[in-house]
Amino acid sequence: MYYLAHTPPRAKPELEAHRYTDHIEEVLGYGLDLFDYLLSFYTLVDSEKLELRITFKAALMLHDMGKLDESIQRIFRGVDSGRLPVDHIDAGVAVADEMKNELLAWLIRGHHAPGLPSKKTEKYFIKQLRKKSHLTLSPYSLRGRRHHRDKLTADFDKHKEAIITTNERIEVYKQRQIESCGQWPQLSLQLLSSSLTSRLMLSCLVDADHSSAACYSQDILMTRFKPAKTCWTQRLLALDRYILSIVDSSSDPQSDRNLMRGEFYRHCFDTDLFESRLVACSAPVGLGKTTSVMAYLLRCAIKDNSSRIFVIAPFSNIIDQTVKVLRKAIVLNNEDATSVVVAHHHKAEFSDKDMRKYAASWQAPIVVTTAVQFFETLAASNPSKLRKLHNVVGSAIFIDESHACLPAELLNVSWYWMRQLVDIWRCNIVFSSGSMVKFWKDDYLVSEEGMRTLPDLLPESLRIKTQQFERQRVIFDRIRNPLKRDDLVERIQSDETWGEFIDQDKPSCLVILNTVQSAAVIADTLAKSLDDKKNKLSNKVVLHLSTVLAPKDRDRMLEEIIHRQGDSDWNHRPWYLIATSCVEAGVDLDFAIGFRETCSVTSFLQVSGRINRHGIRSFGRLFDFSIFSEDGLNHHPGFIESSDILNNLWSEIVSDEVDSSELCSKAIRKELSRFPEKRNKSELLLSEEQKQGFQEVSTTYRVIDxxxxxxxxxxxxxxxxxxxxxxxxxxxxxxxxxxxxxxxxxxxxxxxxxxxxxxxxxxxxxxxxxxxxxxxxxxxxxxxxxxx
Incomplete structure (x- = not known):
């Protein structure tokens, strides 16, 4: 007698049903190899590794045990029809309860939505269930149905019925499980204090489970897990050749900026690696941080045999630019660049098994993704979102434009995760920004016990040189009164704005607004005033870039913008880019003039990096301005607080002695101190994380709210x-x-x-x-x- 795990998919009704024995064998083969690979990076004692491995093997074997119920088998065999009458998760949870393995129960419960539960909620639920049902249950049991367990929706009679049904049939399930797959390992274990490690284990279980189901649905053979083909040494050599070719092709290799850029790269390539796995990089704009930090992390990857490299960025256009550079710089001959360096933009997580194949899996050697994707995956409780998390273990992580990746209230718990990735799972992390917020040394931004001192990739001698260069590069100015739509369009074009720049090379103007609506309205109004609407893209005086364009069209727009940065027909013709914050950080763009709607200290300083970026002009000018919310323009509600702080710190921003890192950190501290709800959220998130409040953390933690x-x-x-x-x-x-x-x-x-x-x-x-x-x-x- 054999049992079934999955029925044929809609697209392949002719397939023989997926046998339970085959499914568990596939999950075991892939899952144990995967988890053993993760444990090779684990820094804690061997006895803990063994406990985790035994528990994980039991989870692989027992996660679908409830499908052995005869009523489910009858539906799988086509004898009966309809919804599955039994929640198949409760059987595995019951066995975990018997062996007093709390971690095992949580993994089994978490492998289907709603995912990992919260300990506080479950403790209250079980207390009430015991009182109302008179069942004998442990205080931290997860027995019953997986849905409707909070105090507002709990239906205790249905939960009691599910538990009684499982208890009556559990011996049959065990017998069928042993007949089909053999005996599972036995171990008593509490839930882990590290919620991140629990998430990582569930990630491995879900990946193995979903991979088996997907292979069956596609009628292909399930293969064993294999680590990514990394080739770190060869990639470092390829990067060095790429940098040499850039230097050879430079029109002015001896310029001050190019000499500083070369000095920084050689420092990252040649000097001893820091002992700390957490490193800062406060290099200012235009110093070639992407390739220099990559050189450092490739060396870390060689030393640690890292699993992969992640590049995390706040905006998708930075991702696009980074991907293009890395595909040129570190992809080897005869490799498919698109499978070596993979870009993953927005949140496409699929819950239906036939749609899972469209989700990005983070399996490539180099993964370039958004801060939203990366950090919200660390916070997740849902299995479909957690599936890819295990790929972070043992990786080298480059957090680019780190000041813009996370709001202040998320820094505390995010830092807690990053320390665990480094201390427990042997990751290396570099935080890079020209407007660095050094939250790790500020006990107002992170917990006191979490404070650390990070070494900086930028040497002190080079920091002094770059500071002198930065003071001469751009002048800060502001328009004190708010502007209406037509007044802003007029000011952008005025002689007052252009007088100093109209006769210089590359006369161009960047205007950044806080909302996609305002940007589109200004772009449309300006284009109409210049009779530019009907021109083809290559002839447009007004360009527009924001997330109202799909990525493929943002690519085309960015290509046109980059084309105009070089030697082109626009060398002596003024033109405008109207955009949102997606261009303010990390993108290699250069304009003579800039306008930035009041937003935040870090945003304003980052935009200054797009103005006279390479110092080819005697100076550039950047205006701070505000708008009236009318005629299609609107205010961004999320920037009211930070705009007020910028106004209060304006005198420090324009000071000759400004330290941008200290100023940005001061602004973030003010934001938390003046708005206690953010400070409360920061403390609450860390508290819930430490108390295994998985659902609360995943619901509350939003990089973009x-x-x-x-x-x-x-x-x-x-x-x-x-x-x-x-x-x-x-x-x-x-x-x-x-x-x-x-x-x-x-x-x-x-x-x-x-x-x-x-x-x-x-x-x-x-x-x-x-x-x-x-x-x-x-x-x-x-x-x-x-x-x-």
Whole structure:
């Protein structure tokens, strides 16, 4: 007699059902190899490794034990139909309870939604269930159904019924489990104090489970786990050759800026590695941080045989730029660059088994992803989001533009995770920013016991040189009174603005606004005033870049912007870029003039890095300005606090003696001190993390506090998804934008058939999309009811 684990997928009804024995064997083979690889980076004692391995093996064997229930088997065999009558998770949890292995119970419970529970909630629930049902349960038992366990939705009778059913049938389950897969290991173990380690173990279980199910659904052989092909030594040599070629092709290799850039690279390439695995890099703009930090981390990777390298950035256009550089610099001959250096933009996590293949898995040797993806994965409790987390273990991590990656209230718990990644799982982390917030040495931003001193990749001698250069590069100015839409457009074009620059090479102007709506309105108004709307992209005087454009079209726009940075027809013609904050950090752009809507100290200083970036002009000028919320312009509610702090610190910003790192750290401290709800959130998150409050942490921890979904702007892609045709995840990423759910509802966007559960919607049914200028905004920009 054999038992079944999965039924044939809709696309392949002819497949024989997936046998339970095969599923568990596949999960064991892949999962143990994967977990053993992770344990090779584990720094704690061998006895703890053994306990974790035994528990994990038991989880692999028992996670689907409840599927051996006869009522489920009858449905799998086609004898009966309908929903599965038994929550198959409770059986494995019951066995874990018998052996007093709390960690095992949490892994089994967590491998399906809603994922890892919260200890405080579960303790209260079980206390009430024991009182109302008179069942004998341990104080930290996870028995019962996995949903409706909080005090507002708990249905104790249904939970009692589920437990009684499992208890009556548990001996049959055990017998069938042993017949099919043999005896599982026995061990008593408490829940781990490190919630991150629990997440990592669940990540391995989910990856093995989902991989087996996916291979079965696709009718392909399940392979054993293999580490990524890293080739770190060869990549370091390739990077050095790339840097030499850049120097050889430079038109002015002996310029002050190029000499400083070369000095910094050689320092990162040649000097001894720091003993600390946590390192800062406070190098200012234009010093080549991407390649220099990569050289340092490649050396760390060689030393530690690192699993992979992550590059974390706050904005997708930084990711695009970084990916292009790294694919040129460290991909070896005869390698597929797109599979070696992988970009992963926005939050495409799929809960349905037939959609999982579209999710980015972080398996490449070099993964470039957003701060949202990276840090919210560390915070996750949901299995589909956690699946890729284990790939972080043993990695070298480059957090680029670190000042912009996390809001102040998330620094405390994020630092707690990063210390564990370094101390327990042998990661190396470099924080890089020209406007560095040194939160790790400030007991107001992180817990006192978590404070550390980090060495800096920028040597003191080079820091002094770069400070002298920075003081001469850009002048700060501000427009004191708020501007209306037409006044701002007039000021941007005025002789007062352009008088000092119109006759210089590369006369260009960057305008950054706080919302995509304001940016689109100003771009549209300015283009109309210059009669520029009908021009092709290459001839447009006004360019527009924000997330209302899909990534593929942002790429085209950025290519045009970069083209104008070099020797082009625009060498002596003024032009404008109207954008949002996506261009203020990390992107190698240079403008003569800048306008930045009041936002924050760090944002203003970062934008200054786009003004006279390489010092080719005698100076550049950057204006701070504010707007009236009318005529389509709107204020960003999230920047009210930080804007007020910038206004209070303006005199320090324009001081000749300004230390940008100290100023940025001071601004963040003020933000927390003046707004106690943020300080409370910071402390609450760390407390919940330390108390195994998985659900509270995953719900509360939001890098960008918004409820967004994916909206497809390509009609052919929508049609493919609706008909169930295979779609590459890069195609989803490149042909979509992210919109707030409340806006999606307001615009009546249609969920795509077969994708509604994953919040994927169609734009093409009702609205125009402009790929070369305004993206999704043309139909909305003058609509009072529909504007984004």
């Amino acid at each position: 918004s409820d967004t979904a994916t909206v497809i702007i390509d009609a052919k892609l929508v049609e493919k998804l609706e008909h169930g045709f295979p779609v590459n995840w890069q195609d989803l990423q490149n042909n979509s934008v992210q919109l707030w759910m409340q806006k999606i509802a307001k615009l009546n966007l249609r969920p795509i058939v077969n994708c509604s559960q994953d919040n994927i919607f169609s734009w093409t049914d009702a609205y125009e999309y402009d790929p070369s200028f305004l993206g999704i905004m043309p139909d909305l920009i003058n609509s009072k009811s529909g504007i984004i």
